[in-house]
Amino acid sequence: MDAVRTKKGMSILSEEPILRLEGLTKRFGSHVALGDVTFAVERGEYVALLGPSGSGKTTLLRSIAGFEIPDAGKIFLSGQEITRANIYERGIGFVFQNFALFPHLSVKDNVAFGLRNGAKRLPNDEVLSRVLQTIAMVGLTGLEERGAAQISGGQKQRVALARTLVMQPKLVLLDEPLGALDANLRLRMRAELRQIREQLGIPFLHVTGSETEALAMGDRVIVLDQGRIGQFGKPDEVYNRPATPNVARFLNRYNVFDGALDGEVFASAYGRFAFGVRMASARSAYAVRYDRLVAKQAGTVSRAPAIRVNYVASEYLGAAIMHFFETNDGKVVEVEHHLSNGPPSAFSEGEAYDLTWTAEDGIVFG
Amino acid sequence: MSSIEAVVSKTDQQPDRGRSAALRSYLLIAPSVIWMALFLILPLAMIVYVSFWTQSTFKIEPKLTLDSWQTFFGSDTYLNSLWTTIRIWLIVLISTFVLGYPTALFVGLFVRNKTLQTALLVLCVIPFWTSFLIRVIAWRPMLGKEGAINILLMKFGFIHQPIEALLFTELSVVIGMTQIYVVFMVGPIAFMLGRIDPNIIEAARDLGAGFWRILRKIIFPLSLPGVVVGAMFVSVMVLGEFATSAALSGRKVNLLGNIVVTQVGSLKWALASVVGVILTVIMGFVIAGLLRIVDLKKEL
Amino acid sequence: MESRVLKPVLAVYVGLFLLFLYGPFIVLGILSFQQGPEGGPQFPITQWSIFWYRDIFGLTPPSRVAPLPIGVSLFRSLVLACMTMITSTVLGVMAAQAFRKNFPGKTVSFYLIVLGMIVPGILVGLGSGLVATTTGIERHWWSTAFATHVVYTLPFAFLVMLAIFNRFDASVEEAAWSLGVSPITTFRKVTFPLIFPGVLSAMLFAFTLSYDEFSRTLLSSGREQTLPLAIYSTFSVEIHPNVFAFGVLTTLFSFSLLAVYAILMTLSVRRAKRVAIQEAIG
Numbered sequence: 007m008d009a010v011r012t013k014k015g016m017s018i019l020s021e022e023p024i025l026r027l028e029g030l031t032k033r034f035g036s037h038v039a040l041g042d043v044t045f046a047v048e049r050g051e052y053v054a055l056l057g058p059s060g061s062g063k064t065t066l067l068r069s070i071a072g073f074e075i076p077d078a079g080k081i082f083l084s085g086q087e088i089t090r091a092n093i094y095e096r097g098i099g100f101v102f103q104n105f106a107l108f109p110h111l112s113v114k115d116n117v118a119f120g121l122r123n124g125a126k127r128l129p130n131d132e133v134l135s136r137v138l139q140t141i142a143m144v145g146l147t148g149l150e151e152r153g154a155a156q157i158s159g160g161q162k163q164r165v166a167l168a169r170t171l172v173m174q175p176k177l178v179l180l181d182e183p184l185g186a187l188d189a190n191l192r193l194r195m196r197a198e199l200r201q202i203r204e205q206l207g208i209p210f211l212h213v214t215g216s217e218t219e220a221l222a223m224g225d226r227v228i229v230l231d232q233g234r235i236g237q238f239g240k241p242d243e244v245y246n247r248p249a250t251p252n253v254a255r256f257l258n259r260y261n262v263f264d265g266a267l268d269g270e271v272f273a274s275a276y277g278r279f280a281f282g283v284r285m286a287s288a289r290s291a292y293a294v295r296y297d298r299l300v301a302k303q304a305g306t307v308s309r310a311p312a313i314r315v316n317y318v319a320s321e322y323l324g325a326a327i328m329h330f331f332e333t334n335d336g337k338v339v340e341v342e343h344h345l346s347n348g349p350p351s352a353f354s355e356g357e358a359y360d361l362t363w364t365a366e367d368g369i370v371f372g
Numbered sequence: 373m374s375s376i377e378a379v380v381s382k383t384d385q386q387p388d389r390g391r392s393a394a395l396r397s398y399l400l401i402a403p404s405v406i407w408m409a410l411f412l413i414l415p416l417a418m419i420v421y422v423s424f425w426t427q428s429t430f431k432i433e434p435k436l437t438l439d440s441w442q443t444f445f446g447s448d449t450y451l452n453s454l455w456t457t458i459r460i461w462l463i464v465l466i467s468t469f470v471l472g473y474p475t476a477l478f479v480g481l482f483v484r485n486k487t488l489q490t491a492l493l494v495l496c497v498i499p500f501w502t503s504f505l506i507r508v509i510a511w512r513p514m515l516g517k518e519g520a521i522n523i524l525l526m527k528f529g530f531i532h533q534p535i536e537a538l539l540f541t542e543l544s545v546v547i548g549m550t551q552i553y554v555v556f557m558v559g560p561i562a563f564m565l566g567r568i569d570p571n572i573i574e575a576a577r578d579l580g581a582g583f584w585r586i587l588r589k590i591i592f593p594l595s596l597p598g599v600v601v602g603a604m605f606v607s608v609m610v611l612g613e614f615a616t617s618a619a620l621s622g623r624k625v626n627l628l629g630n631i632v633v634t635q636v637g638s639l640k641w642a643l644a645s646v647v648g649v650i651l652t653v654i655m656g657f658v659i660a661g662l663l664r665i666v667d668l669k670k671e672l
Numbered sequence: 673m674e675s676r677v678l679k680p681v682l683a684v685y686v687g688l689f690l691l692f693l694y695g696p697f698i699v700l701g702i703l704s705f706q707q708g709p710e711g712g713p714q715f716p717i718t719q720w721s722i723f724w725y726r727d728i729f730g731l732t733p734p735s736r737v738a739p740l741p742i743g744v745s746l747f748r749s750l751v752l753a754c755m756t757m758i759t760s761t762v763l764g765v766m767a768a769q770a771f772r773k774n775f776p777g778k779t780v781s782f783y784l785i786v787l788g789m790i791v792p793g794i795l796v797g798l799g800s801g802l803v804a805t806t807t808g809i810e811r812h813w814w815s816t817a818f819a820t821h822v823v824y825t826l827p828f829a830f831l832v833m834l835a836i837f838n839r840f841d842a843s844v845e846e847a848a849w850s851l852g853v854s855p856i857t858t859f860r861k862v863t864f865p866l867i868f869p870g871v872l873s874a875m876l877f878a879f880t881l882s883y884d885e886f887s888r889t890l891l892s893s894g895r896e897q898t899l900p901l902a903i904y905s906t907f908s909v910e911i912h913p914n915v916f917a918f919g920v921l922t923t924l925f926s927f928s929l930l931a932v933y934a935i936l937m938t939l940s941v942r943r944a945k946r947v948a949i950q951e952a953i954g
Contacts, residue, residue: 073846093849100850106843110865120851123861166847173851393773400770401781404763404826408784411819412791415799422802432806475689478682492686499693501926503884505903506919510696512911513703518714520699551692583678612792615886619907629887632794636891641802648798655792 022085024049024177024209025070030079032065032233039065040076041233047177047209052200054224055213058256062233063213067179070211071100084176094124099170099178099208103185105162107154113165114150117141120173140172143202160191167199171206178203180212184219196223217257221245229253247283251291251371260293260369261339267372276333279311282366290372296342298367301329301351304358312362315339317353329353331361419652423645432641440642444650453626454650460546460617460627461610461658467550468606469599472557476598479558480565481591493562496555504552508619511548515539515620540622548616553609557602564598565591600666607658611651697923704916709735713911724917737912741902748813749883749899755814756821756882761875763822764829765867768837769859789827793887796820800892810894817893821882828881829874836870868940876933880926 023046030043039062047053057063068074070081072093081089088096108116118137121128128136141147144164149157154165163183170178183199184192200223203210214220220227221241229236229244236256237249248254251262265274272279272292279292294311304314315331318338327350329341339361343350353359426435444450479492499507514520515538522534537543568591576586614629628647635644703713708723709732726732727739767785771778788796800820804811811817844866848858864871886900893901906915 071846071850093846094852094854096850097852098850100847102843102847104841104843106841106847108844108847108862119848119861120853123848123857124852125854169847169851394775397770397773397775400766401775404767404785404830405781407763407819407822407826408788411800412788412796412823413784415796415803415820416791417799418802418806419795419799422806471689471692474682474685478679478686482679482682495690496693499697501880501930502697502923503900503903503919503926504886505884505900505907506700506915506922507696509907509911509915510700510919513699513714513916514696516714520695520715523715551696555693608790608792612794612887614794615904629794632798633890636798636801641805644798645802648795651792652795 021048023047024051024084025211026082026085027070028080028082030066030069030076030081032062032069032074032076039233040069043079043230043233043235045228045235045238047211050207050209052203052210052212052223052225054220054227055211055230056215056217056220056227056256057230057236058215060232061230063215063230064181065233066230067100067181067211067213070177071098071179072096097173097176099173099175101163101166101170101178101180101183103182105159105166105186107162107165107169109153109155111154112150113146113152113154113157114138114141116154116165117168117172119169124173136172140168143171143205144168145198159187160195163187163195167202171202171208175208178208178210180210182213182215185215192219199223217259221257229256231256247285248293248369249285250287251289251293254291254293254369254371259297259342260295261299263292263337264290265292266290267370272368272370272372275335276313276337277311279368280365281368281370282364283369285369285371287371291370293369293371294363294367296328296340297326297344298363299339299341299361300363301331301341301353301359301361304360307360307362309362311365311368312360313339315359315361317355317357317359319355320350320353331359416652419645419648421645422641423649425642425645427640427642430639432639440646443643444646449626450631450647453628453631456542456625457611457628458654460542460549460625461607463546464549464553464610465603465606467546468554468557469603471550472554472602473561473599476558476561476565476595477591480562480595481568484570489562489566493559496558500555505615505619507552508548508616511544511551511620512539515544515547539620540624542621542625544620545617545625548620549610549613552616553606556605556609557599560601560605561595561598564595568594597666600662604659604662607662608655611655611658697919700916700919703913704920706913706916708732708913709737711913713913713916724912724914725921727914728917728921737914740906740914740918741897742899742918745897745899745902748896752813752818752821752898753879753883755818756825757875757879759818760822760825760829760878761871763826764833764874764878765871767826767830768833771834772837772842785830786827788823793824793885794891796823797888797891800888804892811892812894813889813896813898817889817898820888820892821885824885824888825878825881828877832874832877833867833870836867840867869937872933872936872940876929880929 025047027046028044030040031038032040043066055063055066065074069076072088072091075090079089080087083096083098108119111119114137117140118133121133121136138147138150141150144167146161146164146168149161154162157165163186166183184195187195196219199210199212212220212223214223220229221244224241226239227241227244228238229249231250231252236253237244239249244253245257245259248257248260254260254262263272263274263276263279265272267273267290268278270280272281274292281292301317313333315333318330318332320330321328325346326342326344329343331339331341333339341361422432423440424436424438425440426433426437427440475496479489479496483489483492512519516522517534517536517539519539521538522531525531526534538547572590573586576590581589612629614627614633617625617627617630618633628651631647632644632651635641635647702717703715704724705720705722706713706717706724707719707721708727711718711723723732727737728742730739730743732739767781771782797820800816801811803809804816809816840863844862845858848862849855853861884900885898886904889898889901890904897905903915903918
């Protein structure tokens with residue numbers, strides 16, 4: 007990350023991350039929305055920002071864009087500090103969840119708006135050619151003259167994207183851009199979004215509440231937990247090695263048990279579990295992935311770790327089946343069975359079963 | 373937080389950006405604030421100040437004295453107009469309430485169709501959109517000896533002699549004012565009545581309450597904030613009135629407002645200011661009193 | 673059970689009530705067609721004619737009835753109303769825009785502005801006249817009366833714009849800023865077009881209030897009268913049916929203003945339609 011200085015004092019940025027946050031903190035009254043957030047996004051990266059509602063992910067995005075001013079900390083864009091810079095001078099694109107198109111303008115005028123009204127005034131024909139090019143890139147050719155309020159949700163999404171991309175921003179922030187679309191459209195747009203971005207090479211920071219979206223789209227994933235970074239890493243790292251119990255929970259793939267580490271095992275209310283991975287964490291917990299559990303008849307399991315549960319119901323997911331079990335004190339334990347592993351077992355409601363897994367699949371936090 | 377503060381803070385839409393932002397806000401609000409301070413607050417303050425000035429026949433001087441105050445309170449004519457103003461205010465207040473409430477009841481409670489409700493309210497408000505003075509003068513051909521009312525009553529044989537007391541009396545002023553201001557009662561009351569959940573009335577009826585009981589115990593109390601708001605509007609306007617009394621009473625009814633106008637006409641600023649202060653004080657009491665009846669902040 | 677009896681009774685009452693509200697107008701309208709110039713301002717109608725309407729426009733031969741002093745005073749009223757409309761709308765939009773953020777003194781400013789619509793006309797007029805006289809400033813319809821007109825109409829414009837901004841979705845402004853457009857240009861190109869229907873309402877409000885304004889003007893105007901003042905001065909003398917004809921015309925004028933407003937509103941609302949309030953999710 008060294009900057010080499012030329013004689014004129016300009017730095018030739020070698021590996022300077024496009025975005026760097028240092029200790030960013032933001033409070034709303036007594037509520038801490040962001041607490042000491044530090045991370046960097048490299049050039050050309052697609053970073054997904056995952057977190058449940060209230061985790062501060064939107065606040066984080068808005069602070070980077072300049073819609074909110076942080077109480078403490080710094081934000082650097084290509085090495086330059088922009089913490090308190092004016093929104094309109096940052097050169098950062100923003101795609102809103104509700105699209106925020108200019109309803110009184112056509113699609114073409116929406117996309118051209120930044121070029122026509124920004125600080126630099128480009129000649130008209132250059133504006134037009136860039137606009138039409140970008141509209142073609144997002145696949146909206148033919149809709150240029152339509153009113154912004156007269157197109158479908160998916161089309162609005164593309165206009166919002168085009169409007170930002172035509173400005174050739176250094177970084178694009180997306181606030182749950184696919185959240186307003188129906189499930190089908192969402193899946194198609196995911197692929198398109200990735201494709202468009204790779205064409206342009208602009209780094210994206212994409213906020214989402216959906217863990218599948220985050221894992222699918224990001225080169226790296228930040229998991230935000232109550233205003234702090236829970237984990238920041240590649241999708242498979244995050245998926246297989248969640249750094250904290252909360253991250254494990256957000257992924258919606260792990261059963262998490264409370265308890266405490268006791269020597270070489272984890273002591274919980276449901277038994278003592280051996281484990282394979284130890285993650286340093288402030289909180290104590292034990293996690294095992296849904297698809298690592300096997301259900302057997304009660305009493306037939308001799309090896310640990312295991313847990314006694316009653317069967318509740320099952321959910322058919324297409325390529326897999328999700329079985330729901332419940333402990334005696336009401337904790338729900340989920341088991342995912344991929345149908346490629348064989349036909350599913352049949353369970354009887356209310357009957358007792360033992361769920362078991364290999365110790366290596368157990369992750370201990372503490 | 374009072375409800376005004378609540379309303380005011382609900383207008384916040386943009387984040388705090390430090391000192392340059394506060395400066396921008398001040399620049400935007402300054403013209404309005406300065407205008408109001410110069411052309412509203414200053415004049416009002418002057419009224420109070422000038423009421424203590426010395427008034428000679430043609431001049432007025434800043435020498436402080438209670439002369440004009442003594443003139444006012446020492447004169448029967450002026451004191452009379454004080455009582456007349458208060459009396460007419462009370463009568464008009466009551467009559468606008470009595471006349472307006474049933475209409476508000478009908479529009480707010482009995483008409484369930486929202487469009488019809490709006491249409492009826494618009495119908496009541498349309499007269500307001502025409503010239504105030506025309507509305508005042510329009511009563512003369514109605515109330516005179518050869519006016520429309522007398523003609524109709526005589527035609528249908530209700531009376532044999534035209535009623536003289538209809539025009540150029542206190543009664544004509546009351547009638548005129550009531551008609552002009554009653555809509556300010558109907559509006560707020562209808563609004564509050566429209567907000568009553570019909571299930572409450574259903575429930576009360578199921579419990580066996582008769583209509584008058586429901587009206588007294590449920591409907592009226594719930595409409596009270598609207599009554600108070602309407603009363604405030606009507607009071608402020610009636611207390612500041614002079615045109616209706618001038619046009620319809622033939623100078624017989626002298627309200628405080630009329631005194632202000634005539635005194636200003638003869639350049640007796642000090643006395644006019646005294647009356648102005650008295651009017652303000654009365655209005656202050658009325659509004660404060662009305663606000664005590666209902667905690668508007670909670671209800672609205 | 674009671675409501676079955678009560679509802680029709682109340683309906684009849686409301687009918688009578690509306691008659692009470694509109695009665696004088698109807699009578700006034702009828703009498704405006706009184707024979708002139710001998711006909712008086714009361715029944716019976718000796719002969720139906722449009723004499724008095726023609727009299728308003730100066731199309732009748734001189735008679736013992738003085739024509740209404742409309743001419744110049746109408747012009748003054750219109751100009752004053754336009755001046756007031758523009759000033760109070762500009763100030764009101766600025767103030768409402770300021771109110772979108774928090775700042776020290778916000779509540780006081782709110783009370784200060786709204787006070788202008790609560791204080792009765794004669795008090796403000798009296799005060800203005802006082803200030804003018806004691807400081808030696810001459811009272812004119814275009815200076816002192818203008819100032820008090822704005823005091824009266826600004827709160828209305830302000831409240832209308834507050835309501836409009838309350839429902840305004842600011843994310844379009846944020847979008848414009850994020851595209852590199854300065855706040856001033858954003859206001860011009862994005863905010864203003866979207867709040868325009870509200871601005872139009874505020875303007876109409878201010879114009880109508882100022883055009884008909886009487887009590888404030890009486891005491892703060894100079895010798896040159898606005899239209900309401902001119903009309904008022906005829907009251908003390910004998911009134912003639914020309915006042916009634918004038919009343920009908922002025923009512924029609926108000927209605928046509930409302931109609932123009934309605935047309936402008938529908939046009940601009942249709943253009944910026946799914947607008948002023950951004951629809952949630954398309």
